[in-house]
Amino acid sequence: MPSVLARVVTFTIDGIDPLPVWVEVDIRPGLPAFRIVGLADAAVRESRERVHAAILNSGFDFPARRITANLAPAHVRKVGPGFDAALAVGVLAASGQCPIEALERWAVFGELSLTGTLRGCPGVLAVAQGARRTGVAGLVVARERAPEAALVEGLEVAAVDDLRGLAAVLDGGDVPPPPPAAPSAGVARHEQPDLADVRGHEMPLRALEIAAAGGHNLLLEGPPGSGKTMLARRLPGLLPPLSRDEALEVTRIHSVAGAAHRGGLASARPFRAPHHTISPAGLVGGGRPPAPGEATLAHHGVLFLDELSEFSRPTLEALRQPVEDGEIVIVRGQQALRLPTRFMLVAATNPCPCGFAGSDRPCRCGELELMRHRRRLSGPLLDRIDLLVTVTRPSAAALAAAPCTSSEAVRERVLAARERQRARLAGTAARTNAQLDARLLRAHVRIGADARRALAQAYDRGGLSARGHDRVLRMARTVADLADRDAVGLEDVLHALALRAREGGDEAVAA
Numbered sequence: 001m002p003s004v005l006a007r008v009v010t011f012t013i014d015g016i017d018p019l020p021v022w023v024e025v026d027i028r029p030g031l032p033a034f035r036i037v038g039l040a041d042a043a044v045r046e047s048r049e050r051v052h053a054a055i056l057n058s059g060f061d062f063p064a065r066r067i068t069a070n071l072a073p074a075h076v077r078k079v080g081p082g083f084d085a086a087l088a089v090g091v092l093a094a095s096g097q098c099p100i101e102a103l104e105r106w107a108v109f110g111e112l113s114l115t116g117t118l119r120g121c122p123g124v125l126a127v128a129q130g131a132r133r134t135g136v137a138g139l140v141v142a143r144e145r146a147p148e149a150a151l152v153e154g155l156e157v158a159a160v161d162d163l164r165g166l167a168a169v170l171d172g173g174d175v176p177p178p179p180p181a182a183p184s185a186g187v188a189r190h191e192q193p194d195l196a197d198v199r200g201h202e203m204p205l206r207a208l209e210i211a212a213a214g215g216h217n218l219l220l221e222g223p224p225g226s227g228k229t230m231l232a233r234r235l236p237g238l239l240p241p242l243s244r245d246e247a248l249e250v251t252r253i254h255s256v257a258g259a260a261h262r263g264g265l266a267s268a269r270p271f272r273a274p275h276h277t278i279s280p281a282g283l284v285g286g287g288r289p290p291a292p293g294e295a296t297l298a299h300h301g302v303l304f305l306d307e308l309s310e311f312s313r314p315t316l317e318a319l320r321q322p323v324e325d326g327e328i329v330i331v332r333g334q335q336a337l338r339l340p341t342r343f344m345l346v347a348a349t350n351p352c353p354c355g356f357a358g359s360d361r362p363c364r365c366g367e368l369e370l371m372r373h374r375r376r377l378s379g380p381l382l383d384r385i386d387l388l389v390t391v392t393r394p395s396a397a398a399l400a401a402a403p404c405t406s407s408e409a410v411r412e413r414v415l416a417a418r419e420r421q422r423a424r425l426a427g428t429a430a431r432t433n434a435q436l437d438a439r440l441l442r443a444h445v446r447i448g449a450d451a452r453r454a455l456a457q458a459y460d461r462g463g464l465s466a467r468g469h470d471r472v473l474r475m476a477r478t479v480a481d482l483a484d485r486d487a488v489g490l491e492d493v494l495h496a497l498a499l500r501a502r503e504g505g506d507e508a509v510a511a
């Protein structure tokens, strides 16, 4: 008997991107054997046992001949258990138990249990996007992950429970539609914490609004219990809602990382608050195979580093490139993997190890401790943070008073300011003032004569570095956008200078 070859399309995930993989199954006479070749990792090699059992337990025959499954292209590393479905279908088609022509129409993806149940795997949305690009008409996936695949337009999705259901679809049976997505995942907007919970804190609230409006990174410094974490958690609720494209990207990233959005589209901007013991690879991505880190999980949202001075130096160093470039490039061998990292960075820290320097309680730290603390905080990362804000303990009167504002009111002003930026920066690579480099600043920021003079004076006094000069201009542009002004005025520059006026900071306004 001649050999029969079946070819099934499935996908592997590289970082957060889908790569098509063709599973070619060849069955020929010979001693019974089942081999998988083509740069497969351990999970894929284990597939053999699952596929064998699943086929038999679903009532099909497992051919007692020589079976070779090749995963092509050979140079792509295949990772994870998502190949089970394709391998099983390949064996069924090559042994005449399912029509080979159907394999041109359908891509398949999922893990099989020994009983033949089809399980969803991380990254279904990415796989569906890949299937759409590859040009197959449809994708068969596990029912529980089918709503995620259905987010991709122009792709038919079959939601099946097991290998029998999968074979029935390929046989030309009815296509079981995906169940409706569960109410959208993440924290819905109305569940997000509100600024109305914050008492007092006029300056920090204003800073939070400016940061949200211009997309600026922010450092909150203050004694324990003064409300730094509380403020940071309220930032995502001030940002504009995710566009559909952004929501798809966020959902795809979180799906690959195994945090499924209960089948729905992400509705809230991510807020990631990794613990300070996190490793560099955990923060920016890496490992084997490379997986997205917290910086990528925070893409389009907020990355919050609480207790900034406790993070290790290498961890903070690793964050420089993603903060600067909006992406992280992980190089392995000949290939470079790019992961998006466009987040707003919010950091919080105590002013000193005991936490009370500069507050109304005495600081118990020694000179040396203070110096070490400062050194930890200074440096390249701090240079990429626009706003430095001191958070003081709210007074008893403030705690008892009515709230200053609500998230909704601030969000409205933020949206208007973002709209102004969008219009002004149309046709450039930047979308927010925070993304303005020196060239864009010169080209797109008009500044009044007296404002320019004030900025020049601050610079000449030596309080500003060249980078600090641009930073003040960026922030002043945002202050002006919030006030609906076309040109940056004197008050905007003074306001921006004050937002960096931190003890020891390089931009303190000299008296």
Ligand SMILES: Nc1ncnc2c1ncn2[C@@H]1O[C@H](COP(=O)(O)OP(=O)(O)OP(=O)(O)O)[C@@H](O)[C@H]1O
Pocket (backbone or CB within 6 Å): 197, 198, 199, 200, 201, 222, 223, 224, 225, 226, 227, 228, 229, 230, 231, 348, 349, 350, 394, 399
């Ligand atoms: N301005 C405020 N208005 C209302 N409640 C506040 C305010 N500041 C602090 N609180 C209350 O104190 C709690 C602790 O605040 P939070 O955790 O934000 O402090 P922190 O500055 O992050 O402290 P630490 O330095 O110890 O991390 C909050 O959950 C909140 O209940």
Ligand SMILES: [Mg+2]
Pocket (backbone or CB within 6 Å): 228, 229, 230, 306, 348
């Ligand atoms: Mg805190």
